[in-house]
Amino acid sequence: MLARLIDTRMAVFLAVLFVLTVAVPLGNLVIAGQPVPSYVVALLGKYLTYALLAVALDLVWGYCGILSLGHGAFFALGGYAMGMHLMREIGPRGVYGDPVLPDFMVFLNWKELPWFWLGFDSFWFAALMVMVVPGALAFVFGWFAFRSRVTGVYLSIITQAMTYALMLAFFRNEMGFGGNNGLTDFKDILGFDLQADTTRAGLFVAAAVALAAGLLLARYITTSKLGKVLVAIRDAESRTRFLGYRVEAFKLFVFVVSAMMAGVAGAIYTPLVGIINPGEFSPANSIEIVIWVALGGRGTLVGAAMGAIIVALSRTLLTSWFPELWLFALGGMFILVTLVLPQGILGAVEAGLRRVRRRPREAAA
Amino acid sequence: MIFTRQSAPRGGEAAGPGRCPVAWALTLALVVILGLLAPPQARAASDSFESLVAALAGGSYSDRAKLVAKIAQTGDPRALGLLEALTDGRLYQRKSDKRIVTVAASGKPPGMSDAITGEDLGVFNKRAAKKVKVNNSLRRKIRTAIGLLSLTSSDAQDRLKAAQAAFASGDPAQLEALDAALSAESDRGVATALAEARAVAILNSKTGLAEKQAAITVLKQRGDRDAQAALSPFRDDPALAGAVAVALRSIEERQALWGMAQNVWYGLSLGSVLLLAAIGLAITFGVMGVINMAHGELVMLGAYTTFAVQEAIRTSAPGLFDWSLLIAAPLAFVVAGTVGVVIERGVVRHLYGRPLETLLATWGISLMLQQAVRSIFGPNNREVGNPGWMSGAFELGGMTITWNRLWILIFALMVFVGLLFLLRRTAMGLQMRAVTQNRPMAAEMGINTGRVDALTFGLGAGIGGLAGVALSQIDNVSPNLGQSYIVDSFMVVVFGGAGNLWGALAGAFTLGVANKFLEPFAGAVLAKILVLVFIILFIQKRPRGLFALRGRAVEA
Amino acid sequence: MSSQLFLSGVSKSFDGFKAINNLSMVIEKGELRAVIGPNGAGKTTMMDIITGKTRPDEGEVYWNDAIDLTRLDEAATARLGVGRKFQKPTVIETLSVADNLNLALKADRGVFSTLTARTGRTQKTEINRLLALICLSDQRSRPAADLSHGQKQWLEIGMLLAQDPALLLVDEPAAGMTDAETMRTAELLRNIAGERSVVVVEHDMQFVAALGCKVTVLHQGHVLAEGSLDHVSANPEVVEVYLGR
Incomplete structure (x- = not known):
């Protein structure tokens, strides 16, 4: 079983991830002089949640050919579900000191908590909702879309419309999710102060564990017979139907799993960065996820995770060094990857390695 | 004394x-x-x-x-x-x-x-x-007095204004002056206004019941919000209540009708904007199966071209300002069209048959174009002026129509008809249709499909540029201009059915009108969300849109 | 004896064009049948209707005289035992030859049973048998994309057999094959028939002759003639349709 899940690339990636998971908190909390500053911990943690989001998208796009331009929506919904719990955790410590209502509701003169906020005072309920809400949306959306055989760019465009509609909705104050400002000013999670270094390190570890678990789950799915059916759907949807597979059911399954995974990523992201707002639903955000996957290597899982980290890191660096250049760089990446790197970085590196390995053997022969 | x-x-x-x-x-x-x-x-x-x-x-x-x-x-x-x-x-x-x-x-x-x-x-x-x-x-009384004085002015426009002012004041003291003016008035429009002003004055005066009833009828016929306001104080007058209620109800019905007409107009106006933004997209998507995510940025380039033209006029030939849009339109077409051809030859050409990759690459181009414009023109909104003939508004019955919206509607329809003509009646259009319907066959018949592709893409892009000229008149010209239209224009194309100009037309106007009709009930944002949800559901029923091309060619 | 497939009065039009017009046909169990006809005679639409891809406007399509096929979709008809081979060889290019066959093997097609499915000894044996039958044993681990055109055709036929269908619908299997390959394919189909029903749509008369079976001539969506190849070739209407234009 383990052998099936862990091939070379997965082994290398998990090993590096493990080293990071140990070294970063150590460097931040234990080693004198704090060689790893606290903001770096939060930043790296954020990258890892992006990586998980990329793995989720790779599962549907890389393996099943569903190019979702709305995966940011699932991420944001997970983030909001966790954000709602964190808001309720604040309790009477808000600016207005209302024991139940979050500040923005007091500000808007709301008298009581809307029904959809009920239950979020419990962490475990919130943790469940982090997966249930994105999963339910994916189920409803996918059920309609896949059953009526909307495919290709049409599907991409309506997933984009989905996240766009949600963005507009969440911008409204009346929705009860903090409108423009979103949810922020969190105090603590499970009783731990969100400003404390230890909590941040804990969240970083949680992100790393979630990423590893997500990768292994995705790997389990893609190496199973179901994974082969997904590939069959991607390459020859019609053929797969005539083989007797109910294509829409498979698509729905993988779409829902992927949405849940994205939701978990969003849920860890929110406490790490301390805010979740409707901007996360913007179509541009969702398209950017696609480039993470494409850059790293579509259909490789590990590559997708790498791609997310590479793009996020270059964004951090470039926007602070040459802010003017960032969009050129990002735009260039989209063009470059589609034109000359269809296999992504991982694909190119592995092809390179194979060539290097083959050459000495050929020389010997 | x-x-x-x-x-x-x-x-x-x-x-x-x-x-x-x-x-x-x-x-x-x-x-x-x-x-x-x-x-x-x-x-x-x-x-x-x-x-x-x-x-x-x-x-x-x-x-x-x-x-x-x-x-x-x-x-x-x-x-x-x-x-x-x-x-x-x-x-x-x-x-x-x-x-x-x-x-x-x-x-x-x-x-x-x-x-x-x-x-x-x-x-x-x-x-x-x-x-x-x-x-x-x-001061208010003086204004009324001045108004009455103007009733005898030799200029009909002044008299009309005076009559309207008299209507607004409703002072019974004016009655005599109004009567005098009315008997001397020859202009029918002014006479109506005078009669209406007189009616309000009568209602406010101590005249007999019969005259007041007649006055109510006059106001009922006027039937706008002002008449409503003039009548409503008498709703509880025991002698007049019945007649006033009837009149008010009739006015309300009329208002509702005009309100509907106004909504249709707003919807058509929004539809014309959507049509302009989407029609270029419909061409590239329909003919080439290419999703051009940079289309919004081509629109933006058109708007910035307008800005640049106006700047040049402002500094060197201010007298030409009223011509600025007519000068900008062909330039915008050429600028956006050229960029389009460059995109096609440089990137899109290598990605035919891979629509998802094309989508991503053109998105990358859109990001670069945005940043380029931001670097050159700055991140803030740029001021694009309305020429004289584009500014102002006029009344049509109970609705207000602004000139710029009307011209944009006309412009959108002109572009549509022009395009239709191009596709139906010219050699290039024939080749484009041939390539749409059967690419390999068209190639075999000696059509240079590469050239047709480049020209088609350029045409779609150029129309995006034209859309930008129009949008510069009603929207902020900023590097984000294109982004705000891209989702909507995709919805139009998807809803209308790719590859069909009539589909784009029907899609744009349906969505525009639907949006504006939902707005009064749901608010602007919710209306938009409802429309999006509707399209998402619609696509389930008709995955290829309203006017889908059918048959083997599409399946293949 | 009940028929395998029974079509009666089937019609289907697209935008006013009658692709299938009052078509009736019966395929017996174990029968090998060739369907010929000029372009646009409705052969592909007929197969689409049988497999549930297209719903007919009117008419009946029955399986085993008992099951109404017009109510089922592709996956359901496939599970029932209809195997379809496309004109253009369609295999899953990025999967290995063995995986292609594995996916086609008769098994529970549900989502969760597929997720937990394991390839056991019986499956492996069956895959090996099929590989030998379609002469691809050496290629078992190679991606299907690497196969030649003819090899892909065979792999697809192998996948059909792996489904263990009661009826095979085969669309122009000989297209693009060498003469030797064509003859081998004809032989393969003759061997398959008997135990299963086979309907072959074909243009190549040599190939049809090699099949040596009952022939149905379709024209403008309905049956023009039916019988042995010699019989239909002698039909003046058929000659008119084939040579008259």
Whole structure:
């Protein structure tokens, strides 16, 4: 079983991830002089949640050919579900000191908590909702879309419309999710102060564990017979139907799993960065996820995770060094990857390695 | 007796040596005498313009208000200027001789003249004069009075304005003047306005029931919000309640109808914008199966071209400003079209048959174009002006139509018809359709599909540029301009059905009107969300849109 | 004996064009049948209707005289035992030859049973048998994309057999094959028939002759003639349709 899940690339990636998971908190909390500053911990943690989001998208796009331009929506919904719990955790410590209502509701003169906020005072309920809400949306959306055989760019465009509609909705104050400002000013999670270094390190570890678990789950799915059916759907949807597979059911399954995974990523992201707002639903955000996957290597899982980290890191660096250049760089990446790197970085590196390995053997022969 | 006491010195002054013709002096002297002799009860008979004006400086505000009304009723040609000076606070009483003087509106120091004779009295000295004061309620009365004066103006436009002002004030004191004006009026539009003003005045007066009923009918026929406002105070009047209720109901129905018409218009206007933004997209998607995510940025380039053209005109040939859009349109087409051809040859060409990759690559291009424009023109909104013929609005029945929206609608339809012509009637259009329907066959028949592709993409892009020229007139010109239209224009294409211009037309106008009809109930944002949800559901039912191409060619 | 497939009065039009017009046909169990006809005669639409891809406007399509095929979708008809081979060889290019066959093997097609499915000894044996039958044993681990055109055709036929269908619908299997390959394919189909029903749509008369079976001539969506190849070739209407234009 383990052998099936862990091939070379997965082994290398998990090993590096493990080293990071140990070294970063150590460097931040234990080693004198704090060689790893606290903001770096939060930043790296954020990258890892992006990586998980990329793995989720790779599962549907890389393996099943569903190019979702709305995966940011699932991420944001997970983030909001966790954000709602964190808001309720604040309790009477808000600016207005209302024991139940979050500040923005007091500000808007709301008298009581809307029904959809009920239950979020419990962490475990919130943790469940982090997966249930994105999963339910994916189920409803996918059920309609896949059953009526909307495919290709049409599907991409309506997933984009989905996240766009949600963005507009969440911008409204009346929705009860903090409108423009979103949810922020969190105090603590499970009783731990969100400003404390230890909590941040804990969240970083949680992100790393979630990423590893997500990768292994995705790997389990893609190496199973179901994974082969997904590939069959991607390459020859019609053929797969005539083989007797109910294509829409498979698509729905993988779409829902992927949405849940994205939701978990969003849920860890929110406490790490301390805010979740409707901007996360913007179509541009969702398209950017696609480039993470494409850059790293579509259909490789590990590559997708790498791609997310590479793009996020270059964004951090470039926007602070040459802010003017960032969009050129990002735009260039989209063009470059589609034109000359269809296999992504991982694909190119592995092809390179194979060539290097083959050459000495050929020389010997 | 304020009145007579004041007329005396003024009369004396006017008769001063060598200033006025003798006849004038005699007349004035007579007036003064009459004024002196007249008993208070008979004062009305002596309400000459001169005596009224002379009386202005004394008394309370309410006395002054009565005087103003009477001055207006004299219909004296000097009254208008006098009343205007009064509201502007340019009317004074000279302390030395109690003469009422008008201070010139301009000049430093300003000159002054006699308010009645117009005689030049030299430089105005503020200390030697007392201002004839006005307060707000008086100012309102003066405005009404000025309005009534204009009722007899020779310019029909002025008379119409005066009638409208009379309507708004609804003062029964105007009745006489209105009746007089109405009997003399020859212009039908002005006559209607006068009749309506008269109706309001009658309702407010103590006239008999029959006249009031007739007045209600007049207002009912007018049927707009103002008529509604004029009628509603009488809703509880026991004598009139029934007739008023009927009239109000009829007005409301009419209003609802006009409101609907206005919504349709807003919807058509939004639809025309969507059509412009989407039609280029429909071409590239339909003919080439290419999703061009950079289309919004091509629109933006068109808008910035307009901006650049206007800048150039502003600095070197300001007289051409009204022509700026006509100059910008072809330029925008060429700029956006050229960029489109470059995109096609440089990137899209290598990705045919891989629509998802094309989508990503063109998205990358869109990001770069955005940043390029941001670097060159700055991140802020740029000011693009409306030429004279694009600004302002006109009334059509109960709805308001702005010129810029109307021109954009016309422009969108012109582009649509032009495109239709191009596709149906020209060799290039024939080749494009051939490539759409059967690419390999078209290639075999000697059509250079590569050239057709480049031209098609360029055409779609160029139309995006034209859309930008139009959008610059109603939206902020910023590097984000394109982003705000991209989702909507995709919805139009998907809803209408790719590859069909009629689909784009139907899609754009349906979505535009649907949006505007939902807005009053749901609010702008929710309306948009509902439309998006509707399209998402619609796509499930008809995955290929409203006007889908069918048959084998599409399946393959 | 009940028929395998029974079509009666089937019609289907697209935008006013009658692709299938009052078509009736019966395929017996174990029968090998060739369907010929000029372009646009409705052969592909007929197969679409049988497999549930397209719903007919009117008419009946029955399986085993009992099951109404017009109510089922592609996956359901496939599970029932209809195997379809496309004109253009369609295999899953990125999967290995063995995986292609594995996916086609008769098994529970549900989502969760597929997720937990394991390839056991019986499956492996069956895959090996099929590989040998379609002469691809050496290629078992190579991606299907690497196969030649003819090899892909065979792999697809192998996948059909792996489904263990009661009826095979085969669309122009000989297209693009060498003469030798064509003859081998004809032989393969003859061997398959008997145990299963086979309907072959074909243009190549040599190939049809090699099949040596009953022939149905379709024209403008309905049956023009039916019988042995010699019989239909002698039909003046058929000659008119084939040579008259």
